Amino acid sequence: MSPGQLAAAAAFSCILAALFIVTSRDDHTGTSVARPAGRTSAVLRRTWAAVGDPGLTARARRRTTLAWVVVGAAVWGVSGWPVAGVATAAAGLWLPWLLGSRRIVRERIEKLEALESWCRRMADTLAGGGAIGLAQAVTMFDGGNPMTRADDAIASAVSALARHLREADSSDDHGAALRRFADDVDDRAGDTVAAALLLALHQQSSGVATVLRQLADGVARDVRARRDIEAARAESRQSIRLLLVIQAGLLALLAIVPTFAAPYSTPVGQVVMAMLLAGTATLLVWMRRLSLGTPAPRFFGDRPEQVGRP
Numbered sequence: 001m002s003p004g005q006l007a008a009a010a011a012f013s014c015i016l017a018a019l020f021i022v023t024s025r026d027d028h029t030g031t032s033v034a035r036p037a038g039r040t041s042a043v044l045r046r047t048w049a050a051v052g053d054p055g056l057t058a059r060a061r062r063r064t065t066l067a068w069v070v071v072g073a074a075v076w077g078v079s080g081w082p083v084a085g086v087a088t089a090a091a092g093l094w095l096p097w098l099l100g101s102r103r104i105v106r107e108r109i110e111k112l113e114a115l116e117s118w119c120r121r122m123a124d125t126l127a128g129g130g131a132i133g134l135a136q137a138v139t140m141f142d143g144g145n146p147m148t149r150a151d152d153a154i155a156s157a158v159s160a161l162a163r164h165l166r167e168a169d170s171s172d173d174h175g176a177a178l179r180r181f182a183d184d185v186d187d188r189a190g191d192t193v194a195a196a197l198l199l200a201l202h203q204q205s206s207g208v209a210t211v212l213r214q215l216a217d218g219v220a221r222d223v224r225a226r227r228d229i230e231a232a233r234a235e236s237r238q239s240i241r242l243l244l245v246i247q248a249g250l251l252a253l254l255a256i257v258p259t260f261a262a263p264y265s266t267p268v269g270q271v272v273m274a275m276l277l278a279g280t281a282t283l284l285v286w287m288r289r290l291s292l293g294t295p296a297p298r299f300f301g302d303r304p305e306q307v308g309r310p
Contacts, residue, residue, distance in 0.1 A: 068088075068092035072086060072087075072092075081265070084273070102234075102291070105230050105291070109223055110153045111153040112189055113151070114153035115154055115185065118141065118150045119193060119213070119215050120212070123208075126208055134208050138165050139166045142162035142163060142166070156184070161177055164180065165177055178300075182300045191299055191300035191301065193219070194300055195300045233290075244284075
């Protein structure tokens, strides 16, 4: 490897390392430091949040970033292709996010299933006489008793709602608590349940158990529809993964066979490679958006960035 290639690889490593340090500065508690609001900073935060597995801690995310920067620099140095080095690092950092739509959809469905189960259990509690009223039925699911704990997908949201209702002094406090609950669920079905609970708390009418069962039936129909859609999208996701494997194999073949690789060693060849890889990345982003679908607009909650979004 020539001195120029070594210098280019070192520059590439420094640039990416500086980028991840700027976007991942943490305070001593491990939480993200507040940054001034702005379009550029928001894009950087979303880009940093999409690195690797979403369950990673900030420290693990930094280690993953450094590892892929080193791998990208090594690919650049060995092949002499700067575009290949950048593409390798970018693929290692953001492919899990690009191909992670299935996990997001599964988590949404699990949340709705938990919401359906919670509505049915509250209806049974009211019908069986285990609670005097709806507010007491909700507060029974505060998480203190494992027998009355909501499913894990919404356990924290239900526990917070139960705690807020127990401390509420007026109907306005009930509304604020239910809006926070709707924001925690972050789905139109959750808005429907929260709005119905608020009406039931205000009117204190009979037949709340019946309403809760009807709500649970509606959520169950929504879950079935989403599962059918997800099953139809599974084949498309598999096709995309197969195409990525084929493209990665072709790039490896280009690097191994000098005859095929020669045109890409020129500046024009690197521009062509960058355009092809950029097209692949654009296709993956587009497929991710199609896989996630467009969520139904919300109508109930306190967060303006969530309520009413398309």
